[in-house]
Amino acid sequence: MAMKSMTGQAFFVLTALADGPRHGYGIVREVVDLSQGRVKLKIGSLYGVLDRLSADGLIEPDREEAHDGRLRRYYRLTADGRRALAEEADLRAATAHVVRARLGLTGPEAAGAAG
Amino acid sequence: MSGDLDLEQRYRRVLRRLPRYYRDKWEEDMVATFLDGWLTGDPDEDSVTMEYDRPTREEILSVIGLAARLHLGGTGAPRRYFAWGQAVRNAVLGVMLAHAVWGLSQLALFARSRHVIGWLPPPPGGFWPMFGYATGYAWIVVFVALVLADYRTARVGAVLVLGADVAIVLHQQVAGTLVSPAATWAYTAVIDVAPVVAMAAFHRDAPPVRRWPWLLALPAWYLLVAVPVLWAELSGHAAWVPDVAGRCCLLLAVVCLFHAARVWTGRADTGVWSLTLMLLAAVTGLYRVISLPIFAQDPHLIMVGLVELLILALATALVAPDAVRSQTAAPAPLGYQELR
Numbered sequence: 001m002a003m004k005s006m007t008g009q010a011f012f013v014l015t016a017l018a019d020g021p022r023h024g025y026g027i028v029r030e031v032v033d034l035s036q037g038r039v040k041l042k043i044g045s046l047y048g049v050l051d052r053l054s055a056d057g058l059i060e061p062d063r064e065e066a067h068d069g070r071l072r073r074y075y076r077l078t079a080d081g082r083r084a085l086a087e088e089a090d091l092r093a094a095t096a097h098v099v100r101a102r103l104g105l106t107g108p109e110a111a112g113a114a115g
Numbered sequence: 116m117s118g119d120l121d122l123e124q125r126y127r128r129v130l131r132r133l134p135r136y137y138r139d140k141w142e143e144d145m146v147a148t149f150l151d152g153w154l155t156g157d158p159d160e161d162s163v164t165m166e167y168d169r170p171t172r173e174e175i176l177s178v179i180g181l182a183a184r185l186h187l188g189g190t191g192a193p194r195r196y197f198a199w200g201q202a203v204r205n206a207v208l209g210v211m212l213a214h215a216v217w218g219l220s221q222l223a224l225f226a227r228s229r230h231v232i233g234w235l236p237p238p239p240g241g242f243w244p245m246f247g248y249a250t251g252y253a254w255i256v257v258f259v260a261l262v263l264a265d266y267r268t269a270r271v272g273a274v275l276v277l278g279a280d281v282a283i284v285l286h287q288q289v290a291g292t293l294v295s296p297a298a299t300w301a302y303t304a305v306i307d308v309a310p311v312v313a314m315a316a317f318h319r320d321a322p323p324v325r326r327w328p329w330l331l332a333l334p335a336w337y338l339l340v341a342v343p344v345l346w347a348e349l350s351g352h353a354a355w356v357p358d359v360a361g362r363c364c365l366l367l368a369v370v371c372l373f374h375a376a377r378v379w380t381g382r383a384d385t386g387v388w389s390l391t392l393m394l395l396a397a398v399t400g401l402y403r404v405i406s407l408p409i410f411a412q413d414p415h416l417i418m419v420g421l422v423e424l425l426i427l428a429l430a431t432a433l434v435a436p437d438a439v440r441s442q443t444a445a446p447a448p449l450g451y452q453e454l455r
Contacts (some may be wrong), residue, residue, distance in 0.1 A: 007319070024148030043149050044177030047141050048184065052320070055191055068154070070147040 006088045009049050012039055014058065014077065014085040021062035023072040024050075050075065057086055121165045123150060130174050132182040136193055149174070189320025198441035202390035203316040206330065208324065209395050210310040211261055212332055213363065214254035219337045220345070221251030243286055252278040255333075262329045266317045273311045280307050294409050301405040302360075306400060340366060360403045364423040367399050368430035375433035386441030389434040396431040400424060426447070 006014075009031075016022060016030035027050075028041050041049075053059045058081035062074040077085065120128070126149050130142055150159050153168060154161045162394050187203050188196030253276045260269035284303055287293045340362070357365060377383040403424050412418035 022145055023151075025151035028148065029150065042174050043145055043152075044174065044179070044181040046148065047145050048181045051137070051141065067147075067151075068156075071143065071152065072147055072151075073144045086205030 006084070007049070009039065009041065009045060011051065011055060011085075011088055011092075013046070013049050014088075016082055017059060017075060017077045017081070018085060021074040021076040023065075023074050025072075027075070053081065057081075103113075122153060122168050122170075124167065126150075126170050126174075127310075129170055129178050132178060134182070134185050134193075134196060137185050183315050184318045184320070187316040187318070189318060190322050191320065195442045196414060198385070198387050198390055200316055200321065201387045202394050202441070203313050203320060204324070205388070205391040205396065206394040207310050207313045207316065207414045208258075208261060209391070210306060210330060211254065211258040212329065212336065213306075215258035215333055216336045216341055217359075218251035218253070218255040219333070220341050221248045222255075223345075243283065246279065247283055250276050251282065253279070258333070261314070261317065262324050262326050264317075264323055266314075269317070270311075270314055273314060277307055277311050283331075295411070298405055298408040302402050305401050305405065309398070320323065320440035357419070358406070360399070360406045361423045362429070364403050364427040367395055368426045371396070371427075371434050375430075378434065378437045383437065386437050386439070389437035390441045392434050393431055393438050396427055400427055403427070 012031040012034055013027055015034055016027045022030060024043075024046060028043075028046060031039050031041050043094055050059065054075075059075045060078050063075040064071045064073050066072075123146060126146060127142070130138060130145060133142075149170070153164050155164075185192065186196055187200035188201055190197070192200065253272055257269050257272040257276060260266075260272060284293070284299055287299070288296050293299050298332055327331060343354055344362065347353065356362075374383060374388055374392060378389065383389070407417055407420045410420065
């Protein structure tokens with residue numbers, strides 16, 4: 001079956017989990033940092049993404065920790081999630097490379113011309 | 116009263132819009148994440164926050180968006196939500212198909228105006244009639260884009276056509292050519308606005324539409340219904356032709372009868388199409404009722420309209436028991452085929 005293309009939000013959430021498990025609010029903050037403030041996930045959007053990634057087997061619960069009387073649930077990448085994230089990163093990097101080439105922004109000659 | 120609630124309780128009230136199965140799985144986590152974004156750890160400050168603050172409009176909208184997607188479920192959703200999602204998607208396609216058939220009819224009139232089809236009567240000229248033809252063609256684009264799963268094009272096109280339709284009705288009202296402005300605005304809301312809003316059911320998890328049956332339905336409906344109607348009108352038998360709402364009622368009643376026969380012979384086993392027909396019957400019935408005031412001066416036509424409504428109601432009753440079966444709480448099967 002053909003894999004659906006990954007949304008920008010899903011890409012950021014998976015990236016936020018790439019270096020270790022995080023709880024919901026930890027993901028929200030990490031996504032803000034990763035996107036340099038451009039993506040601020042609302043809770044409804046975050047859990048729509050988490051539910052879909054969980055159903056697709058790309059993330060899974062890691063552990064629960066008590067904090068101020070409430071349980072924080074941590075999530076981590078699965079092996080499939082790590083693979084999907086790497087493939088998406090390659091795809092985006094390749095696309096970015098093409099865009100930069102078409103804009104004349106790659107290579108030392110472009111840097112020289114700019115200088 | 117909401118004034119007695121604290122921030123957590125207010126947010127839980129917002130979350131009640133989500134389906135029960137989803138809340139069972141995610142609610143506590145969502146509440147914890149939500150409160151993490153508000154509370155600082157300072158008891159005094161947090162106490163004030165809990166007492167006086169409310170979920171922001173953006174937070175509420177994100178939950179409403181999630182709720183809409185879950186209630187109109189896609190692949191993997193529990194059967195009940197999946198069935199509603201499929202039924203709404205099919206109903207939207209049905210209404211868009213009707214609009215596209217109308218667009219094809221406009222295309223024929225436009226062709227006549229360019230002297231391509233000689234036997235059709237000349238259409239009225241001028242900007243607004245031409246604008247009307249253009250919106251008709253645009254419905255064809257919206258329908259085809261929806262069937263081909265180009266949802267962005269379909270949505271943008273639908274919103275543009277909707278704006279054009281509203282402009283046309285507004286112009287007719289200003290020009291004083293509307294027989295019943297209230298009725299016209301009401302059925303514009305029912306057959307134009309509501310289906311465009313319901314296009315939200317075509318979300319990321321929606322299974323792909325079976326293209327060929329829908330694409331073939333467009334020329335089939337045009338040739339089997341629109342052309343004979345046009346012929347009847349041109350050959351002096353217009354009095355025997357029901358108006359658009361009446362034709363929709365009768366056509367849908369016929370489809371209900373055919374589908375009921377499929378249900379009784381065990382060839383329609385998911386109940387989704389029965390639910391689709393009930394939804395379409397609700398829209399069509401409403402369209403029939405609110406367009407009746409146009410015939411306020413003619414009691415005979417009012418009676419005809421009521422008979423059309425009765426026929427539709429009786430035909431719909433035949434598929435209603437099957438529609439209930441679509442609500443059984445089993446997960447949507449993998450490889451689900453919507454036209455079984």
